[in-house]
Amino acid sequence: MTDIDLTPFGFTPTENLAYGALLEMGPSSGYALAKELSIARANAYQALNGLAAKGAAVAVEGQPQRYRAERPDAILARVIDSEARKLDTLAAQVGAVGERDGSAIIELQGARGLVDIALRTVARETGEVTCLAEAALIVALGPAWRHRASDSRVNSVWIVGDDPGGLPVPLAGSIDTDRLEALLGGGGFVLLAGDVAVIARSDGQEIIGYWTSDTTIVGAARGLAAHLTAI
Numbered sequence: 619m620t621d622i623d624l625t626p627f628g629f630t631p632t633e634n635l636a637y638g639a640l641l642e643m644g645p646s647s648g649y650a651l652a653k654e655l656s657i658a659r660a661n662a663y664q665a666l667n668g669l670a671a672k673g674a675a676v677a678v679e680g681q682p683q684r685y686r687a688e689r690p691d692a693i694l695a696r697v698i699d700s701e702a703r704k705l706d707t708l709a710a711q712v713g714a715v716g717e718r719d720g721s722a723i724i725e726l727q728g729a730r731g732l733v734d735i736a737l738r739t740v741a742r743e744t745g746e747v748t749c750l751a752e753a754a755l756i757v758a759l760g761p762a763w764r765h766r767a768s769d770s771r772v773n774s775v776w777i778v779g780d781d782p783g784g785l786p787v788p789l790a791g792s793i794d795t796d797r798l799e800a801l802l803g804g805g806g807f808v809l810l811a812g813d814v815a816v817i818a819r820s821d822g823q824e825i826i827g828y829w830t831s832d833t834t835i836v837g838a839a840r841g842l843a844a845h846l847t848a849i
Contacts, residue, residue: 630668635655639651727825733758737758737759751778808846
């Protein structure tokens with residue numbers, strides 16, 4: 619059966635099984651689905667109704683009533699949109715609460731998590747932002763740079779490696795890749811925004827990073843950035 623797990627995004631385990639079965643079987647009735655999954659017919663119809671309500675299945679005309687699975691990339695787009703709106707709401711609520719004392723260290727795994735948290739950190743910061751990154755990450759943060767430019771906020775962006783041109787933000791300078799790798803043991807990313815830092819290290823295949831408000835780590839990140847950008 620198709621290996622797609624929708625349960626982290628508000629789908630029940632039975633709905634998840636039903637969606638996978640619909641992808642494999644094509645348009646199916648509750649009776650056929652119940653038989654395929656060896657579950658009660660009432661549970662099958664409940665799962666189909668749940669999938670339809672969440673936009674993951676569509677009713678097909680005719681009798682008996684059948685449902686077809688929505689295409690997986692459409693569900694992905696729907697989930698991304700829904701989760702982004704939830705995060706925007708939470709970000710606004712956090713901004714309204716304001717800063718609080720205390721420190722935290724949050725581990726980030728993978729490029730997507732790193733870019734997502736960096737985007738929101740850059741966009742939210744009203745003061746100066748310092749960023750040391752390779753071209754691809756600078757481009758990925760383009761929406762945040764454009765948002766800051768519209769408000770005339772100050773950026774100090776340093777590219778690690780060569781400048782390919784056409785970047786979405788003016789550069790303060792460049793940093794030799796070998797110099798950074800000698801200090802971090804691999805490719806790196808450093809973002810300083812107010813009292814927080816986002817730092818990451820890459821070995822070419824895996825990215826592991828941290829969002830932190832820990833004053834010791836933030837101070838170390840500032841020292842690293844100052845050392846690398848000293849001319």
